[in-house]
Amino acid sequence: MRAVPLALFSGVGLVSAHFQVDYPAWRADSLAENTTYDQWDYPCAGVPYGTGNKTEWPIQGASVALDLHHPWTYLYINLGLGENATNFNISLTPQLLNVTGSGNFCITDLPIPSTIADGQAGTIQVVTNGQSGSALYNCADIVFRSSVQALSDGTCANSTGVTATIVGQAATSSSSTPTPTPNSAPVGALGSVPRVAVLGTVIALIQGVMML
Numbered sequence: 771m772r773a774v775p776l777a778l779f780s781g782v783g784l785v786s787a788h789f790q791v792d793y794p795a796w797r798a799d800s801l802a803e804n805t806t807y808d809q810w811d812y813p814c815a816g817v818p819y820g821t822g823n824k825t826e827w828p829i830q831g832a833s834v835a836l837d838l839h840h841p842w843t844y845l846y847i848n849l850g851l852g853e854n855a856t857n858f859n860i861s862l863t864p865q866l867l868n869v870t871g872s873g874n875f876c877i878t879d880l881p882i883p884s885t886i887a888d889g890q891a892g893t894i895q896v897v898t899n900g901q902s903g904s905a906l907y908n909c910a911d912i913v914f915r916s917s918v919q920a921l922s923d924g925t926c927a928n929s930t931g932v933t934a935t936i937v938g939q940a941a942t943s944s945s946s947t948p949t950p951t952p953n954s955a956p957v958g959a960l961g962s963v964p965r966v967a968v969l970g971t972v973i974a975l976i977q978g979v980m981m982l
């Protein structure tokens with residue numbers, strides 16, 4: 771494992787790290803240089819509401835596609851309702867995920883509350899934790915649309931070697947354990963860890979990895 775140069779902590783160089791939200795499109799590129807954006811900043815990396823993207827997002831078959839840049843990541847996704855939401859009190863990942871590997875990671879069929887109606891505005895907040903215990907944030911602004919289709923097969927996929935487990939779920943637990951995160955995707959190539967929930971399919975495409 772390589773050492774992290776101390777110079778990185780002085781600021782320059784950190785911008786290529788952390789993670790990206792590919793779908794729904796993030797509010798703005800929080801890794802962009804020459805901004806005050808900072809993924810350490812709650813709730814949305816310092817990106818003001820209305821800065822950029824807003825995506826029509828399906829009520830049925832909602833998925834979130836990420837590009838993770840760290841070797842492993844604790845991950846959860848919250849939903850805040852309304853324009854310029856500040857209360858992200860709806861959990862779309864009721865159980866904390868531990869994602870191993872860097873690259874593309876996609877979760878399908880997120881459990882959208884049944885009370886959500888067509889045209890409801892909201893913001894998705896993606897939170898990751900790494901080794902330091904500190905959290906990183908990114909947001910994506912959305913409008914729920916019943917007419918919008920879920921991402922088709924193949925577009926919501928994991929990079930090779932990117933897998934996820936449910937934190938706290940015993941690896942040897944019985945088959946009666948409910949599947950925590952709704953996910954219709956098949957279990958992909960996997961063998962090292964039993965009882966692993968693979969979220970999304972594994973594609974034979976190795977992304978350019980930005981470790982730092």
Ligand SMILES: [Cu+2]
Pocket residue numbers: 787788789839840
């Ligand atoms: Cu980072």
